[in-house]
Amino acid sequence: MSEPKPTKRQPLYSDADKDNLRWFWRNYLRKHSGKLLIVLGLILVQGLVYQQFLAMTESGLRVIFEAGAMRDLIMVCIVVFLLFTVRGIVSFLAPMITVKISNQAIYEMRRDLIGHLMSLDLAYFERTKSGEIIQKLVTQTQQIGVFVGLGVANAIRDAVTVIVVSGYLIWKNPLLFASAVVVLPFIIVVMNFVSDRVKKGQAEAEQALGNYMNGIEETVNGMRTVKIASQEEVEKERLFTGTKSLRHLMNRVQITQALVLPSIDLSSAFVYVLVIGGGGYMVLSPNFDVDGAAIITFLLGMVMVFDPARLLAQFFGALQSNLVLLDRVRALYAETPSINDAPEAKAEFDTKGDITLRNITFSYDPEQPLFDGLNMSFKGGHVSAIVGATGSGKTTILSLLSRLYDVQSGEITFGDTPVRDLQVARLRGAFSVVAQDIVIFNASIWDNIRYVNPDATDEDIWQAAENAEIADLVRRRGDTPVGPKGAQLSGGQKQRIAIARAFLRDAPILLLDEATSALDQATEERIKKALDRLTKDKTTIVVAHRLSSIAHADSIFVLESGQLVEQGKHEDLLAQKGLYAQLYQAQKKGYDEK
Structure with a gap:
């Protein structure tokens, strides 16, 4: 020894x-x-x-x-x-x-x-x-x-x-x-x-x-x-x-x-x-x-x-x-950033053009690829929805579009412009996001809404709060802080703050990631009209678990384990009796049993 x-x-x-x-x-x-x-x-x-x-x-x-x-x-x-x-x-x-x-x-x-x-x-x-x-x-x-x-x-x-x-x-x-x-x-x-x-x-x-x-x-x-x-x-x-x-x-x-x-x-x-x-x-x-x-x-x-x-x-x-x-x-x-502006990156691009993913390969872990040759196209000015089981890559697509991550291979384009040729700040400035992981600060609801646009007028903030059905709560609480990470608010109230932010930012491309998942059915119905106004004439991409909330979408993409398995309108996908139809029927049965 x-x-x-x-x-x-x-x-x-x-x-x-x-x-x-x-x-x-x-x-x-x-x-x-x-x-x-x-x-x-x-x-x-x-x-x-x-x-x-x-x-x-x-x-x-x-x-x-x-x-x-x-x-x-x-x-x-x-x-x-x-x-x-x-x-x-x-x-x-x-x-x-x-x-x-x-x-x-x-x-x-x-x-x-x-x-x-x-x-x-x-x-x-x-x-x-x-x-x-x-x-x-x-x-x-x-x-x-x-x-x-x-x-x-x-x-x-x-x-x-x-x-x-x-x-x-x-x-x-x-x-x-x-x-x-x-x-x-x-x-x-x-x-x-x-x-x-x-x-x-x-x-x-x-x-x-x-x-x-x-x-x-x-x-x-x-x-x-x-x-x-x-x-x-x-x-x-x-x-x-x-x-x-x-x-x-x-x-x-x-x-x-x-x-x-x-x-x-x-x-x-x-x-x-x-x-x-x-x-x-x-x-x-x-x-x-x-x-x-x-x-x-x-x-x-x-x-x-x-x-x-x-x-x-x-x-x-x-x-x-x-x-x-x-x-x-x-x-x-x-630690150095890997996502940077390319030399001579463009500040302007067609925010109303189609958003296309071509032959995308991406993985968080090299041994477990998520996307391998993924192709999708979101039509400019229309509402597109992405559905699928947990872990299928829905939210990851939104992250790739806003360059929170870069693809390993393939190309994402906005109109005719590759995303890598755009200035990162200008790219992200074109998005309004309502995400499932909502960041709430220990400040008043008013200040939380204004966070995305500090230069907004009081009228704009009140209008955003009214659109998101949260104006009454703003009036009741006044300047009272909402607690660390919004501890004094319900999940639905936090989500309405996020929706109000999206109204206030008013960017040309809207990303909705489970935007109404924490809302009760009555509140969701009230906000649906506001969301319809918010999405008008904008390129909107919706990630949703509740399929009934995206039945109106112009195009629905169905993912399974990182693969695009179905694509079409709500009625067409139901008629195909594939994965989407199975998910929809399972949810409908669950709601009926309730």
């Missing part, structure tokens, strides 16, 4: 980390170089304040030890107070500037991420957990912003303090300082170990957090089903499992980070012993020109070096975590 291969330690900063840092600097920080230089200048002032504090402390000690004048001691105290007043002012100004810079950078990064997100194809959103997207746009970017705004500024301040104070101590006593830095290799080894473990643990924790957030969203969105099925305990256990996993992973990360400080504390103790012992020997020995004031000042200086060094060690641990976050946020840009 072979032994497992040891895990290869990753470099402290991988090429990807360096590239991500360059990307963040180039896109979001470089433009603020002037302000960052001001911050650096302020931080240098802080470092010089520490150096001057040490010098004044040594002078004050000598005044005390050598019985100097009281006036000299008072002057030393005044100067020290003034020095720390300057430091206090600078300590406020430097982070204030960096926080503003970082918040602006995160604002711009979120703006760019949102812009890129909106350009991605529908397929990305259907395969990506919404919790993962929210995590990138909200929590991860915010953590990066806090780290850049405060963490980096404080780290630079600490580094400058270490360098300036160390330089002063070297100038005062190079031999004693050299003996104090013998622990440096040990600290570097500890930091390498911690950084490697933190980076691995943070990556796992972020993955677990994304899954956890997605689980919460699924539970909240499905709370009606959870309550009806009495599955509260199951959901509690599922979320508790995610919580435990997060606790375990965060324990690993934070306990590993916690190793840094005691390691540095032990190193500091060793250094202080060397300074006290070695410095004491120098004071007592006639071979060195060192007095007690110098040694006390040197020891104070070492404290001022090691405290910032502790904070720097924590910073580098946090840096590894934030490099993981930056990599995950930037990974969104690896």
Whole structure:
């Protein structure tokens, strides 16, 4: 039995980390170089304040030890107070500037991420957990912003303090300082170990957090089903499992980070012993020109070096975590849209022409093709209907017409123009859609209707609401929000909002995907006249499960497993006694039994 291969330690900063840092600097920080230089200048002032504090402390000690004048001691105290007043002012100004810079950078990064997100194809959103997207746009970017705004500024301040104070101590006593830095290799080894473990643990924790957030969203969105099925305990256990996993992973990360400080504390103790012992020997020995004031000042200086060094060690641990976050946020840009405007794409096309699908091949999964050589033609200005069993491809056809997906082979044309030769925005602008998956926002019904046409007049919105038989509800509810995802509305009310939107948009091509499936029969009859007005002189394609609602269609296409099996008018299809006739009779029998 072979032994497992040891895990290869990753470099402290991988090429990807360096590239991500360059990307963040180039896109979001470089433009603020002037302000960052001001911050650096302020931080240098802080470092010089520490150096001057040490010098004044040594002078004050000598005044005390050598019985100097009281006036000299008072002057030393005044100067020290003034020095720390300057430091206090600078300590406020430097982070204030960096926080503003970082918040602006995160604002711009979120703006760019949102812009890129909106350009991605529908397929990305259907395969990506919404919790993962929210995590990138909200929590991860915010953590990066806090780290850049405060963490980096404080780290630079600490580094400058270490360098300036160390330089002063070297100038005062190079031999004693050299003996104090013998622990440096040990600290570097500890930091390498911690950084490697933190980076691995943070990556796992972020993955677990994304899954956890997605689980919460699924539970909240499905709370009606959870309550009806009495599955509260199951959901509690599922979320508790995610919580435990997060606790375990965060324990690993934070306990590993916690190793840094005691390691540095032990190193500091060793250094202080060397300074006290070695410095004491120098004071007592006639071979060195060192007095007690110098040694006390040197020891104070070492404290001022090691405290910032502790904070720097924590910073580098946090840096590894934030490099993981930056990599995950930037990974969104690896997703690129496949549906784009072709070179010299056309803005205008014949919206009243026939819509033709020629020899279409399409599949969501390469191993399970949906359409293979599909041919259909929807006559311009007429009402066409698509029917068939669930999974036969009805809604997919509507998605292909609006280029939410692209066909793998074959061609879709509007009039004589291939769909790939049209500007995507202008193509989709030619459609009004009433879909079965209705998006309702937590706003008033009025605002939900206006969403598809923000520039519409009040009269146009009221007319759309009247046409969709929802105007009375608009008046009753007023400006009251309808709840998240329209939780306070019935399915039929949501569907009427969608129909009102279609009236308000008034596009030349109308797609109705189960447009009346959530309406009761009486309401459907009232809205049918409005739909007749809506479809007048428009190319209308209706996907319907209730066959009685499309009996008036000019042409009906019957799909089965992605194949067009029948085509014709309602009466002709019934006369053929094929699949359509079977579906119709089965539905009619079901209604009669009710």
